[in-house]
Amino acid sequence: DTGVSQNPRHKITKRGQNVTFRCDPISEHNRLYWYRQTLGQGPEFLTYFQNEAQLEKSRLLSDRFSAERPKGSFSTLEIQRTEQGDSAMYLCASRGDYGYTFGSGTRLTVV
């Protein structure tokens, strides 16, 4: 499979718990992006990496959110002390010469 892979596909967690998502981009793409999408809305930019360097973080990314890409390959997005407002689809994308290739996303539900 040469696409962008995300896991888990679904995550249900209790409020206050920590969660971590993983994204494996297309191997030859050096830019990796995280987006968040809620129902009926367009994807909102969270952060992006070029290789292992995190180049930009959105104001949407509070202190409870952290993203890493330690070896410039896969990336993780961690949310600490989850809140109900964190419930959303978290999308990862890697960027090629033209368009971005998105993964299938991780749907987070905070109960």
Add this chain to the structure above:
Amino acid sequence: GQQVMQIPQYQHVQEGEDFTTYCNSSTTLSNIQWYKQRPGGHPVFLIQLVKSGEVKKQKRLTFQFGEAKKNSSLHITATQTTDVGTYFCAGNTDKLIFGTGTRLQVFP
């Protein structure tokens, strides 16, 4: 910050009718991309427009980039049920800034 708006928000059409969605940016764009997201799916890249006034076609889909590079449109001729989904434009700089999307429903 940059904002990208799309109209209409929803469009319901009978199969065979045409469909158009319009995209407007608050700032001049270096290029614009269009994505389609099926219900329950993820955004899938359709096309990128770079030049002022550019027009590109993909079968029944026609994409235009405005002369001022602040607006764009997607026109679908003779819609089919397989066209159902939400169409997003996205301004592309270092990152994609997505529009609000137009949700298309096609009735057979």
